């Protein structure tokens with residue numbers, strides 16, 4: 410379920426005093442995560458892509474980015490089931506696109 | 514180290530989080546920040562298992578999906594190890610799978626939480642597991658305490674003493690054991706009544722808790738007989754401790770019978786250097802020493818001569 414395209418994806422925990430620092434850290438680290446995802450994708454190391462997606466699936470909703478978590482979980486499941494290549498491709502792109510929108 | 518059942522039940526409980534994802538550690542730490550607990554982190558199954566065995570946390574939060582050793586294997590290992598089998602384990606999982614839940618509970622998990630965590634739910638479940646663990650520990654501890662005197666009971670002594678002898682064999686550090694028996698206790702009971710006898714037992718128990726050092730272990734062995742395990746204590750040092758107990762007891766004025774002093778006899782068996790003696794043989798030696806103290810007129814200490822088994826055999 411790709412969300413309506415909006416420039417930014419805000420954390421639902423962005424105002425939680427216990428979490429705001431962590432959310433900021435997660436957002437700051439996001440470019441590195443995207444780079445790792447893309448590098449694994451270019452190298453066709455799908456098991457690494459699956460691992461990274463798995464981590465995003467576990468973490469994103471915790472930081473208040475449920476759509477990222479959903480997309481990551483979808484991709485992870487698709488890679489586990491070895492779904493059609495074009496579906497994997499689309500879901501990978503969806504995930505990267507969502508990741509690049511996160512902000513506090 | 515001596516197997517430490519005596520670890521205080523109070524104090525901040527230790528919660529061990531085993532998860533391969535750094536984000537989960539950060540989030541959990543933030544989420545549990547205001548709870549009364551100490552959170553320790555392990556990033557893998559194998560390390561987590563070692564850490565759980567070493568530190569014996571009050572609760573383990575365990576991820577299922579980990580590359581080195583998956584959560585079910587860790588859970589199985591925790592539940593089959595003597596030091597960790599009673600520790601409650603909450604499974605953390607990224608997936609809502611009925612099969613996984615069934616497996617988790619079959620293997621002995623107390624709870625199953627799906628990531629991402631609902632904050633309130635997480636706190637409530639962690640609290641409830643910690644509370645249950647606290648109660649179970651308290652009951653286990655209570656079953657090993659003598660009701661009248663508050664000292665450790667015979668069952669606890671047996672275990673603790675064999676642990677102490679095992680540690681002595683491993684490290685060769687001094688170890689002493691005293692058997693302390695009230696003199697003419699039956700006469701006190703018969704003359705002044707059982708409440709008076711109980712007061713005397715409690716009086717000696719208080720001395721046994723007060724006089725020795727922190728690491729010494731006082732037990733009510735049975736009837737009017739007490740034992741005192743003194744790790745890291747040579748027979749000479751142990752004799753000083755017992756002498757203080759003996760003279761202090763003798764000097765007490767008892768409200769129910771101020772005219773009648775109470776004394777005790779002590780059998781002491783200790784070693785400053787390695788010696789081959791089983792826990793049972795050592796205990797017998799202390800018991801024989803106690804018998805000799807009684808024989809030589811009571812209100813005194815007799816120290817056993819412990820000789821190495823080789824010399825005895827030759």
Ligand SMILES: [Mg+2]
Nearest residue numbers: 533576578579
């Ligand atoms: Mg994991």
